Amino acid sequence: DTAVSQTPKYLVTQMGNDKSIKCEQNLGHDTMYWYKQDSKKFLKIMFSYNNKELIINETVPNRFSPKSPDKAHLNLHINSLELGDSAVYFCASGTVDQPQHFGDGTRLSIL
Amino acid sequence: DAKTTQPPSMDCAEGRAANLPCNHSTISGNEYVYWYRQIHSQGPQYIIHGLKNNETNEMASLIITEDRKSSTLILPHATLRDTAVYYCIVSGNNRLAFGKGNQVVVIP
Numbered sequence: 001d002t003a004v005s006q007t008p009k010y011l012v013t014q015m016g017n018d019k020s021i022k023c024e025q026n027l028g029h030d031t032m033y034w035y036k037q038d039s040k041k042f043l044k045i046m047f048s049y050n051n052k053e054l055i056i057n058e059t060v061p062n063r064f065s066p067k068s069p070d071k072a073h074l075n076l077h078i079n080s081l082e083l084g085d086s087a088v089y090f091c092a093s094g095t096v097d098q099p100q101h102f103g104d105g106t107r108l109s110i111l
Numbered sequence: 112d113a114k115t116t117q118p119p120s121m122d123c124a125e126g127r128a129a130n131l132p133c134n135h136s137t138i139s140g141n142e143y144v145y146w147y148r149q150i151h152s153q154g155p156q157y158i159i160h161g162l163k164n165n166e167t168n169e170m171a172s173l174i175i176t177e178d179r180k181s182s183t184l185i186l187p188h189a190t191l192r193d194t195a196v197y198y199c200i201v202s203g204n205n206r207l208a209f210g211k212g213n214q215v216v217v218i219p
Binding site for chain 1: 124145149152153154155156157160196204205206207209211
């Protein structure tokens with residue numbers, strides 16, 4: 001009965017590849033988020049979707065493209081992976097008056 | 112720009128109350144104070160939030176000063192599993208901007 005689930009938990013791939021991370025929430029929230037936590041442990045928001053519409057895009061390279069097929073899912077596609085993309089990516093969901101709940105993270109390592 | 116100020120780290124004794132301070136002197140009238148924690152690179156965990164009244168739940172208590180310029184998160188009986196980075200965040204629309212947080216270590 002996990003509230004926010006991400007897959008895969010670990011992702012190891014080579015530079016230049018394209019990969020996707022999936023996120024699903026069963027909390028009925030209408031807003032979903034993607035965050036990036038780098039090696040210095042800073043946690044920064046990347047995107048926010050509300051009812052399948054993009055509402056926040058924090059100057060993320062266009063190699064990153066979120067896709068929301070419905071309000072319970074927000075997937076993250078990354079094209080042409082670079083070494084600097086190595087990080088932990090967290091998905092979260094919430095509403096304007098409900099606190100955000102986070103997934104367990106996807107640890108992306110670029111070789 | 113950081114909207115909150117927390118000590119970078121602190122130690123707490125197991126079994127004792129842990130009082131975690133946070134300054135937010137530029138908080139706006141419609142902004143809430145949120146507390147999250149992150150245990151060893153797991154996903155951030157929501158703890159509590161409040162607007163101006165003190166709040167309590169099964170995890171912690173939140174004490175907000177009358178002028179709302181600072182707050183204190185209280186863990187009533189700290190356990191070793193409470194060792195984590197604690198984040199104090201102010202937000203008016205549930206948009207969270209995480210700072211560096213306070214690395215809290217509970218000592219046996």
